[in-house]
Amino acid sequence: AQKITQTQPGMFVQEKEAVTLDCTYDTSDPSYGLFWYKQPSSGEMIFLIYQGSYDQQNATEGRYSLNFQKARKSANLVISASQLGDSAMYFCAMRDLSISSGSARQLTFGSGTQLTVLP
């Protein structure tokens, strides 16, 4: 089964509008972290925002916020006031206990959502 699921291969949003990128996850580890990364066409993976499984409040970082619904196992990224420079691939990722790696907690990525901001 997929550990991280991003159901939107592509999304379009008008400049200055808000957009939500979906992410659901699956883990049996009670301690896990959820991350969102942005990857522009240049290829660099840019860290955006982090949410811990024990965090009571949703994470926010500037125009980025994470809508964390633990019971539903979802961690959607909300980008407010979209800008043309937000056009990129967005990856949801989870770091949890990987049985095959012993105590190491590996980062598992979803398949990504390609966001295009329209002028």
Added chain:
Amino acid sequence: DAMVIQNPRYQVTQFGKPVTLSCSQTLNHNVMYWYQQKSSQAPKLLFHYYDKDFNNEADTPDNFQSRRPNTSFCFLDIRSPGLGDAAMYLCATSIRRDSSTDTQYFGPGTRLTVL
């Protein structure tokens, strides 16, 4: 103020000709990772170093090797590149490997072309 640096950004090699990709970091992180990312796919972890302790993923081909001579540098060696090895190679670092809260920071990547 680049924190994770990868050289070169673009690398072209010939089928079967060994190639080495370089990663350096100024964060003094204990863990360094190498990922392979093919077009329109998510990154796939190849291996990581925790200090000098090397950890290979089970499905990483033997063709891929890594060296970490010191805390700051880590190299990815592809002994005999095949056409299927053409990809973006991403280096990342983190302080710890056993923490779910620890963020991984990535370099800009090296895009490898195999002719």
